[in-house]
Amino acid sequence: xxxEHPAIAIGFGLNGSTAEAGxxxxxxxxxxxxxxxxxxxxxxxxxxxxxxxxCQKHFSAEAVHRSRVATRRLLSAVELLAALLPPxxxxxxxxxxxxxxxxxxxxxDTQVQLVAVGSLPRRFAAAPVFRAxxxxxxxxFSKRTRKAIKRVKTKRLGExxxxxRTEATARAQEHPPAVLATRLLRQVNxxxxxxxxxxxRITPQDPRTIHSTRVAFKQFRYMVEALAHxxxxxxxxxxxxxxxxxTMMGNIQDNEVLLQVFDKFAAREKVTPELAEPSRGELELRxxxxxxxxxxxxxxxxQFWVPAGVRRSAGRPGPQQPRRNAAR
Numbered sequence: 001x002x003x004e005h006p007a008i009a010i011g012f013g014l015n016g017s018t019a020e021a022g023x024x025x026x027x028x029x030x031x032x033x034x035x036x037x038x039x040x041x042x043x044x045x046x047x048x049x050x051x052x053x054x055c056q057k058h059f060s061a062e063a064v065h066r067s068r069v070a071t072r073r074l075l076s077a078v079e080l081l082a083a084l085l086p087p088x089x090x091x092x093x094x095x096x097x098x099x100x101x102x103x104x105x106x107x108x109d110t111q112v113q114l115v116a117v118g119s120l121p122r123r124f125a126a127a128p129v130f131r132a133x134x135x136x137x138x139x140x141f142s143k144r145t146r147k148a149i150k151r152v153k154t155k156r157l158g159e160x161x162x163x164x165r166t167e168a169t170a171r172a173q174e175h176p177p178a179v180l181a182t183r184l185l186r187q188v189n190x191x192x193x194x195x196x197x198x199x200x201r202i203t204p205q206d207p208r209t210i211h212s213t214r215v216a217f218k219q220f221r222y223m224v225e226a227l228a229h230x231x232x233x234x235x236x237x238x239x240x241x242x243x244x245x246x247t248m249m250g251n252i253q254d255n256e257v258l259l260q261v262f263d264k265f266a267a268r269e270k271v272t273p274e275l276a277e278p279s280r281g282e283l284e285l286r287x288x289x290x291x292x293x294x295x296x297x298x299x300x301x302x303q304f305w306v307p308a309g310v311r312r313s314a315g316r317p318g319p320q321q322p323r324r325n326a327a328r
Contacts, residue, residue: 029185031177033230037080037184038165038172040226044074045161049154052100059146061111064104067149071100076222078161083187084168084180093160103148107141110134113258120286126262126271126279133265184227191220192305199301204291207256214249217301221246224305242304248294255287 030036051070055063075097082090114134117127124130172180195216202209221242228234262283266276 029181030230031181033184033227034172034180036230037077038168041077041165044077048074052152052154056150064107068101068104071097072222076226078164079219080184080187080223080226081164081168083183084171085164089164089167093157093164096157100152103145103152107145109257110138110141112254113261114138116254116258120282124279124282126275130262130265133269188220188223188227191216191223195220195301199298204295207252210249210294211253214246214253217246245300248297252287252290252294255283255290259283
């Protein structure tokens, strides 16, 4: 598998089956991409440990961010191994990394909420007292997260990652490189297909449907990034566009969590209706605007990855496309 190999073109249908290349956009992936994936897994594991140790030793917002990013990138490489290994062998490492990400959840949400409150208009009359409430939550979650992150151990996870690399290397010797590349692309296509399916089920009145789409898209996006070195046609500009697309959905989810926290704050602090209702109205208006903005660009999803067999007529909305005023 070592050495230089020409890229191969493999097409996929939305059902994940191999199809004749050229029916959709050709997906070009180097046949030795599995070698690079395994090398990347080793590199991401080293980076993950380094960022975790730094966060444990010098806890800060920046250290937390870097540790979260390193965890997600390692997770994407692990999830791609599911194309080569039985799901059960990958799941233990996946769960361990998910638990690490959960450690940061409340703190990250509160920090995002503080930024959001700072950007709200003056009509958000409850901003000063709500900001003070969030500051107290941030201090509490920071203290809790600092303790929790110090308890994160890597020995068992390291054993799991090493076992995955050994098993994947052995499996890679049993099949031609092109077969392995096909399996990797099928794994990415599966993640994309799930995203498209959830995208078609979005209901503007139910932000949870957007959140579900975001979770699926995030998995797809990180897989593409993990293989970007070996994928032809995946440019930095496209990766940036995928990041921006995910951010639009993330902003909606962040606003949903902010609404829930505000309701909790208003009840706990016994905020008067005269103060609470107009402020909550601002958050609801913000949610509407964020949803409208996303729905105006929602079909950009179909430009990121075009499996074979997908047909769209220029200028005609497909069956999954909502009207631009659907959230109005």
